[in-house]
Amino acid sequence: MATIKDVAKHANVSTTVVSKTLNGYTDVSEETRKKVLRAVEELNYSPNMLAKNLKQKVTKSIALIFSNFEYSNGKDGVLFKMMTGIFEAASHYNYEVLLYTRSLSEQQDKSYWQFCKEHKVSGAVITGLKTTDPYFLEIVDSNFPCVVIDADITGMNTGSIMTENVEAAKCAVQYLIDHGHRHIGMVNGHNYAVVSKERQEGYRQALKENGIAYDPSLVVNADYTEESAYELAEGYLKAHPELTAIFFASDLMAIGFMSRCRELDVSIPEKLSIIGFDDIVLSSYTTPRLTTIHQDFQQMAFLAFEQVIRILEKKEAGSHQKISFQVVDRESVAMI
Numbered sequence: 001m002a003t004i005k006d007v008a009k010h011a012n013v014s015t016t017v018v019s020k021t022l023n024g025y026t027d028v029s030e031e032t033r034k035k036v037l038r039a040v041e042e043l044n045y046s047p048n049m050l051a052k053n054l055k056q057k058v059t060k061s062i063a064l065i066f067s068n069f070e071y072s073n074g075k076d077g078v079l080f081k082m083m084t085g086i087f088e089a090a091s092h093y094n095y096e097v098l099l100y101t102r103s104l105s106e107q108q109d110k111s112y113w114q115f116c117k118e119h120k121v122s123g124a125v126i127t128g129l130k131t132t133d134p135y136f137l138e139i140v141d142s143n144f145p146c147v148v149i150d151a152d153i154t155g156m157n158t159g160s161i162m163t164e165n166v167e168a169a170k171c172a173v174q175y176l177i178d179h180g181h182r183h184i185g186m187v188n189g190h191n192y193a194v195v196s197k198e199r200q201e202g203y204r205q206a207l208k209e210n211g212i213a214y215d216p217s218l219v220v221n222a223d224y225t226e227e228s229a230y231e232l233a234e235g236y237l238k239a240h241p242e243l244t245a246i247f248f249a250s251d252l253m254a255i256g257f258m259s260r261c262r263e264l265d266v267s268i269p270e271k272l273s274i275i276g277f278d279d280i281v282l283s284s285y286t287t288p289r290l291t292t293i294h295q296d297f298q299q300m301a302f303l304a305f306e307q308v309i310r311i312l313e314k315k316e317a318g319s320h321q322k323i324s325f326q327v328v329d330r331e332s333v334a335m336i
Helices: 004-011 015-022 030-043 049-055 071-075 078-093 104-109 112-118 134-139 165-178 194-209 226-239 251-263 297-313
Strands: 061-067 096-102 123-127 146-149 158-163 184-188 219-221 245-248 273-275 292-294 320-323 326-328
Touching (some): 004 015, 004 030, 015 030, 104 134, 112 134, 123 297, 165 184, 165 194, 165 245, 165 292, 184 194, 184 226, 194 219, 245 251, 251 273
Parallel strands (some): 061 096, 146 158, 184 219, 184 245, 245 273
Antiparallel strands (some): 292 326
């Protein structure tokens, strides 16, 4: 394993310069900084972050990192619920919370451990990662305490937490089947999220267990956005006029789809039944009110923070936690 001396030799600088670069000192020239970081990357240098933090008496702070944060993320209120859970846990364990956003380009520019080291945090909770993001690939082998929400990652210093997505999706589809529906479509998010794969698997299993053939052409992606679901609604319904019900992998997509259905004079639930996933605040204000799967985002974030503390303070290995869900019966599913 490479040492700081190896990095200094490789970059042809002193160990002091390497240390200053990695600690974000401003008296290191840009040219030297790039040379040191290039050496770090080429040697795959990864210092013992926890030991160094303790030695340097880093403040008790946990970072909440939003990956690929966009304006549209604010529509569903999920991040607010997560922040509520994070701050509740931080207060309970007497930690400070630092909020950061990281775009895909920023992840490619600076590694996960470099980012956390520069900001002198003790650990991190990350949400919004796709399986193709650089941080996702780095975190498994990281020696920095971290828990990822809505992923399936475990390691000595890495954990994850998510809802029982397969079972939740099965329950959603079973709910439609119990209401007499046999021609059921699915609007998923995208192919780069663990939750998308699990919810599609739950959809497939529910159909199989009820003797209904799985047709992959009935599954389409709308990128977890209201706008994308709105845009695909007309073409999807025309291509599959036999459908009497649709399972949506998020409430926002269901809401966008329902909006287009009103314009197309497709009455819900009389002509088409819809069930969502998340139970965001808006789902109880739609017309009709949206039947959906409830996720406890506040609890998810609290438990993620708590797991970071266990890794950090008790030296426990990371784990993959799953939390329960509920079917919220409202008005968007009809009996046929």
